[in-house]
Every structure is written in C-alpha cells, then in structure tokens.
Amino acid sequence: MCHDDSVPEDAEHLPGAVGGVTRVGRTVRRPTGPWTPAVHELLTFLDHEGLRGVPALHGLDAEGREVLEHVEGRGVPIDREVVLDTVLEEAVAWLRDYHDLVEGFRPSGRRTWRGGEAELADGQIICHNDPGAYNWIIQGGHFVAMIDWDMAGPGRAIDDLAFLAWTAVPLYREIPAADVARRLDILVDAYGEWGPMTVLDAVVERMSTAADRIEAGQARGDQGFVNLGLLGEPQRTRDRVAAFRERIPAIEAEL
Numbered sequence: 001m002c003h004d005d006s007v008p009e010d011a012e013h014l015p016g017a018v019g020g021v022t023r024v025g026r027t028v029r030r031p032t033g034p035w036t037p038a039v040h041e042l043l044t045f046l047d048h049e050g051l052r053g054v055p056a057l058h059g060l061d062a063e064g065r066e067v068l069e070h071v072e073g074r075g076v077p078i079d080r081e082v083v084l085d086t087v088l089e090e091a092v093a094w095l096r097d098y099h100d101l102v103e104g105f106r107p108s109g110r111r112t113w114r115g116g117e118a119e120l121a122d123g124q125i126i127c128h129n130d131p132g133a134y135n136w137i138i139q140g141g142h143f144v145a146m147i148d149w150d151m152a153g154p155g156r157a158i159d160d161l162a163f164l165a166w167t168a169v170p171l172y173r174e175i176p177a178a179d180v181a182r183r184l185d186i187l188v189d190a191y192g193e194w195g196p197m198t199v200l201d202a203v204v205e206r207m208s209t210a211a212d213r214i215e216a217g218q219a220r221g222d223q224g225f226v227n228l229g230l231l232g233e234p235q236r237t238r239d240r241v242a243a244f245r246e247r248i249p250a251i252e253a254e255l
Contacts, residue, residue, distance in 0.1 A: 113153030
C-alpha cells in the first residue's frame with residue numbers, strides 16, 4: 001500500500017515528536033524503521049477489530065514515510081497541564097479496552113520491534129509502551145485518541161498502566177500527595193485490575209526500564225532516542241524516579 005502523491009506546499013512540521021512528524025492535509029507522515037512492519041501489522045489488527053482512538057493507517061508515501069490519519073484535537077503539554085480527572089478516567093478506560101482487545105493479537109514467531117527482535121512470551125501482550133499523556137489527543141474536553149505507536153512491542157499490561165500513571169497522574173513531578181492518592185484511585189478504578197500500591201511499585205520498575213531503553217537506543221544510534229538526549233535523557237528520568245521513590249511514603253499515607 002503506497003501513496004505516490006508528492007508533498008504539498010502546505011506541509012507542516014509538528015513539534016514535539018522525537019522522530020520528526022509532518023502534517024499534510026488530513027494525514028501525518030512519520031519516518032519508518034525496521035519496526036514499521038510489525039507496528040503496521042498491529043495497527044491493521046486494531047482497525048479490523050474496530051478499536052476507537054487509534055489513527056487510521058494509510059500505508060507509505062512516495063518518500064517511504066508512513067501515512068496516518070491526522071486526528072483533530074490538541075495534545076497535552078504535560079509540564080504545564082494536569083489533565084482533568086474525567087480525561088484521566090477516559091484514557092485509562094481506553095487503555096483497558098486496548099489491552100483486552102490486543103490479547104487476541106498473538107503473532108507467531110519473532111517480530112522486529114523498536115526495542116529489537118522479540119517474540120511474545122506467556123503473560124505478555126503487545127503494549128503501546130509509550131502511552132504518556134503527551135501522546136493523547138483531547139477534543140472538546142475528552143480523550144479521543146492515543147497516537148505515536150512506533151514504540152509498541154511485547155510487555156506486561158501493568159507496565160503500560162504504570163507508564164500512563166507516570167505522566168498523567170502525574171507521578172514524575174511533585175503535586176500534593178492527597179491529589180496523587182485521589183487520582184491513583186481514579187486510575188485503578190477505571191482499569192479495574194490492580195490496587196494503587198501495586199501500580200506504585202510497577203512505576204518504579206517501568207520507568208527505570210524506560211531509562212535503560214533510552215540509553216540502549218542512543219547506543220545503537222536510533223535517532224528518536226538520540227533526540228531525547230537533547231532533553232537530558234535518560235538521566236532526567238533516572239533523577240525523577242529517584243525523587244519519586246522519596247515521595248512514595250507520603251503518597252501511601254494518603255491512600
């Protein structure tokens with residue numbers, strides 16, 4: 001599936017995407033990599049299953065970039081905004097729907113994902129792996145889509161939930177412990193499987209892994225991860241995890 005159209009003059013670079021994203025009309029063009037066939041296999045499955053909130057895939061353009069639907073709405077500037085309780089609840093409910101649906105996506109054999117070649121193990125699903133609030137699209141005060149699927153790959157469902165909590169509660173920076181506890185309750189109620197203490201423990205493990213993955217990506221020259229180095233990664237995440245560990249007792253006291 002390939003589009004032969006040339007890039008129009010109204011092409012617009014969208015800031016914030018570490019891999020480089022260009023909007024052309026009602027589509028978004030993104031660089032591809034060795035992981036692209038596996039991600040497209042996943043997106044095709046989700047489309048066939050009718051999962052809401054996933055940009056439609058339109059193949060590749062003449063320059064070899066992937067072509068995705070541009071979802072109308074706005075992104076979340078997480079350093080300047082804490083999403084509404086209702087938006088948090090909607091996003092977590094969407095994540096649960098995704099996890100339940102993707103249980104049925106069991107590709108046989110190894111696939112090349114952005115983190116390298118891997119095969120689904122027992123107890124794993126194909127996680128989004130980057131469901132931070134900065135990858136949400138908000139429209140009319142509601143969560144409507146999860147974007148940026150290029151990090152997808154095998155993992156545990158709780159790891160996705162922990163990653164979402166990191167940016168959307170948020171846990172990566174300090175807000176009042178009572179607010180954290182209240183929003184953790186919203187998160188665990190919307191997902192409906194684990195308690196808040198389990199999520200807190202999972203966050204430390206998942207975000208430590210995230211820092212390691214960024215470092216490994218930089219070592220192998222993955223440009224998206226190299227770009228994150230300009231933001232101080234992975235040390236920034238490691239510092240934030242260390243600070244978060246110190247806040248956990250105060251959060252637990254509010255639960």
